[in-house]
Amino acid sequence: MENFGCAENSKKFSCKEKEAGNKTFDSVAEIAASRGFFWPTAEIYPDKLAGFFEYGPNGLALKNNILKIWREELIEKEDIIEIDGCQILPKSVFQASGHLKNFNDPLITCSKCGFKTRADKLIQESIGKEIPEKLSNEDYDELLKKNKIICPKCKSFFNKTERWNMMLKTGIGAESKEAYLRPETCQSIFVNFPRIYKTSRLKLPFGIAQTGKVFRNEIAPRQGLIREREFNQMEIEIFFNPEKEDEIKNFNEIEKEILPLYLKDKLQKVSSEEAVKKKVVKSKLVAYYLTILKQFYLKLGIPEDKMRFRYVPEEDRPFYSKETWDFEVQINTGWLELCACNHRSDYDLSGHQKVSKQSFEIVDESVGKKVLPNIFELSAGVDRTLYAILELTYKDEPKNDRTIFSFPEKLAPVQVAIFPLVNKERMPELAKKVYEMLKPQFKCFYDESGSIGRRYRRQDEIGTPLCLTIDGQTVKDDTVTIRERDSMKQTRVKIKDLVGELKK
Numbered sequence: 001m002e003n004f005g006c007a008e009n010s011k012k013f014s015c016k017e018k019e020a021g022n023k024t025f026d027s028v029a030e031i032a033a034s035r036g037f038f039w040p041t042a043e044i045y046p047d048k049l050a051g052f053f054e055y056g057p058n059g060l061a062l063k064n065n066i067l068k069i070w071r072e073e074l075i076e077k078e079d080i081i082e083i084d085g086c087q088i089l090p091k092s093v094f095q096a097s098g099h100l101k102n103f104n105d106p107l108i109t110c111s112k113c114g115f116k117t118r119a120d121k122l123i124q125e126s127i128g129k130e131i132p133e134k135l136s137n138e139d140y141d142e143l144l145k146k147n148k149i150i151c152p153k154c155k156s157f158f159n160k161t162e163r164w165n166m167m168l169k170t171g172i173g174a175e176s177k178e179a180y181l182r183p184e185t186c187q188s189i190f191v192n193f194p195r196i197y198k199t200s201r202l203k204l205p206f207g208i209a210q211t212g213k214v215f216r217n218e219i220a221p222r223q224g225l226i227r228e229r230e231f232n233q234m235e236i237e238i239f240f241n242p243e244k245e246d247e248i249k250n251f252n253e254i255e256k257e258i259l260p261l262y263l264k265d266k267l268q269k270v271s272s273e274e275a276v277k278k279k280v281v282k283s284k285l286v287a288y289y290l291t292i293l294k295q296f297y298l299k300l301g302i303p304e305d306k307m308r309f310r311y312v313p314e315e316d317r318p319f320y321s322k323e324t325w326d327f328e329v330q331i332n333t334g335w336l337e338l339c340a341c342n343h344r345s346d347y348d349l350s351g352h353q354k355v356s357k358q359s360f361e362i363v364d365e366s367v368g369k370k371v372l373p374n375i376f377e378l379s380a381g382v383d384r385t386l387y388a389i390l391e392l393t394y395k396d397e398p399k400n401d402r403t404i405f406s407f408p409e410k411l412a413p414v415q416v417a418i419f420p421l422v423n424k425e426r427m428p429e430l431a432k433k434v435y436e437m438l439k440p441q442f443k444c445f446y447d448e449s450g451s452i453g454r455r456y457r458r459q460d461e462i463g464t465p466l467c468l469t470i471d472g473q474t475v476k477d478d479t480v481t482i483r484e485r486d487s488m489k490q491t492r493v494k495i496k497d498l499v500g501e502l503k504k
């Protein structure tokens, strides 16, 4: 694949990950493009932009399946409702949210060639270690000077560090009113909170969820779906009475579940109950939602030993958060954050209350008192999650001359592929009949072109769990071959028993 992720530099594979020799990333990106999962936006044009990607049919099916499981496991099982707000919001929203002032990255520009990059990232790459996230412009200037860091393009010095607001600004209507593309979905949840509370008749604690597109004008997007300028979030905001953070009615159902908590450079595997008792996490509410988030990611096929919750120290936390646990998974390049779990306290509601001059307080009927709810959020990246699933289920099997994605069945874009062995002797007719029979119950795909070996390889590359082949024996005795993706084991089954057998 060409120009993956670094289109603006328009050099083939000029990205860091290629330089670092990250084979898995390149292989996954190549299969993703060739098998219709995702590829760079407007890839045929020279002015294509970095940090934008398109989902093809298989990628969209995978994304929709992730969202389906998110709804089943998190929304429907809990007292959570879902809304669908706008992507463009007026300036006041981001005044109240603090994004106009605080949502920015340190930007440096080369004094000679004008090359622009992120000060923090360049310093980290140059000195080979992490630096705190919340440094001042002066701190960055100091670090650049101290470590003699110069422009990687022309070896000149950088100008002083500036702040780059990551929101994409737009003008609405003929008078071009100031507005912004949302950088997170949750702001409309906060803005709409008083109305939703009134109309939904829910009692604290309860959640409001939203999924959709968000936009961030990253200075230097890279690593494909991991850092994009337009991407998808699935966010849940739990509203609760801060005095009752330890009164969670279903807590006993999950208290024995193990949480992999990573803090002070150490992994502690403790039960939710212990985590609360030892005050490792702030409250039962926090432990409860971390636990159900972990269960959700297990359902997506992320192995338990590849996941952890990393405690984010104060200096690295987002500006609105009182306590943050980042849910991370281990991929080839290291630990990748998939979901930020933020205790946002009353930061958001008091901000919107102040700017809008409307009351966001509600009566908590259980105590008969007015409260300004606090918020705990599970803010997950859909595209990152999808990429992590691809990488963690990817297997290269040179001895079988194939590569596969071993998706859980519920995630697979195609669940059952149906092939006639050859295009004669009634096999295509029988295969189409089987296809029509299974279609209402499974996601099916019919394919009669190419050798049978090649058809199997194609399905392996899109992670199809089962392939059915209709052959000469089918014509005689009404049996078909079921071939299982991971083991490549084949068994023969009567057509009339197929539905029952596949459901197993």
Ligand SMILES: [Zn+2]
Pocket: 110, 111, 112, 113, 114, 115, 151, 152, 153, 154, 155, 156
């Ligand atoms: Zn330069």
